[in-house]
Amino acid sequence: MASPPLAVLHAEAAPVLDLLAVPQFMAHLQLGRSAVYDLLRSGQLASITLGRARRIPTDSLTDFIRTRLEQEAA
Template sequence: MTSYQPTVPHQAPSTSQELLTVPQVMARLQLGRSAVYDLLRSQQLASITLGRARRIPTHALTDFIHARLDQEAAA
């Protein structure tokens, strides 16, 4: 007789580990596609590549925003 092992429901990643798509970042920053890719290309905004897909961790977006706020405050 086999024993039944209950499965643990898959939990969504915590906010700090969530990965965003480029369109999601575009919406959050209210920027166009080219502007977001320019930020990625210049490494102002960190990202990872999964296959052909580019994903931006939410913490990278938060870090980018804080860095820009700090730059504006220093100016």
């Protein structure tokens, strides 16, 4: 029996990250474009660049919310 292609094995081993475009992130938090880019510039929000497109992993959204909740609870 032939083994599956290496790409299939690798894809199963790595978790899939969902990425949000800036407008999607804006809609999730009901923030303006400038506010989102301020968060990106200040390092409060992690992102990646793919070509000319900025993408924000959904994990970063969760981490950002968790951090803000902890700051406000303190």
